[in-house]
Amino acid sequence: MTKLTLGTHPYMLGFEQLERLLERSAKTGNDGYPPFNIEQTSETSYRITLAVAGFAEGDLSITLEDSQLVIRGRQSDDSDGRHFLHRGIAARQFQRSFVLAEGVEVGEAIMENGLLHVDLTRVEPEKIVQTIQIRRG
Template structure:
């Protein structure tokens, strides 16, 4: 990961401190790594590598078309000195945009992988339906200044 030095910009800008703080402390969008799979016509699965996070440290929230996965580590209670930190220990938040009518069916953590099963459930009233076409000719009343006509009949003509 690249690290940028924003100190020269601090000297030439006023009032942008918060922006530079956000850039320096920004959350990585590529971590934790994840896969999105299509398991059927309406079945999907998101698999995220969340090694080291417990069940009580990962939260899934679906708010309309957004699925938010947040990992918040609890503070380490053990007093130990770490000589090399190679494992990622930071918090994360990943937001997925879901299509219409996609809902979370199940979620579980196994061997450091969070699996979120999704299903698209389109309501019956929104599904395409076949409409039967009849062959019987029917008279349809038309509103024309008080005269009712039918589609099958000829219009009345006045002879002068």
């Protein structure tokens, strides 16, 4: 018995891209840093919140790359002349990736109290009924 995937299932036509997105999201390599929340703020909107204590707005970048939201952080080394007895606040770079469904748009990003909020909105596609004419061959 052969295993059916989305791309090979006889009733699921054109879903090869979805299968590639699932494979890509499994390979993003997110290691748990920084911690984040995803909340649904309404029927059609979401908010991703990342804990980015110690990062300034200029240390962060948010890009949308082929339906993948990528948030990167890189702090500049500001420990010149400072001697730490203990350094427990992480100052490492990170990359967090989120695969977005078709129709999900990225809204604004807000820094507040060490948290980065990124708002997303799902745009409902217009429902279209199309009649296909049958012609004699």
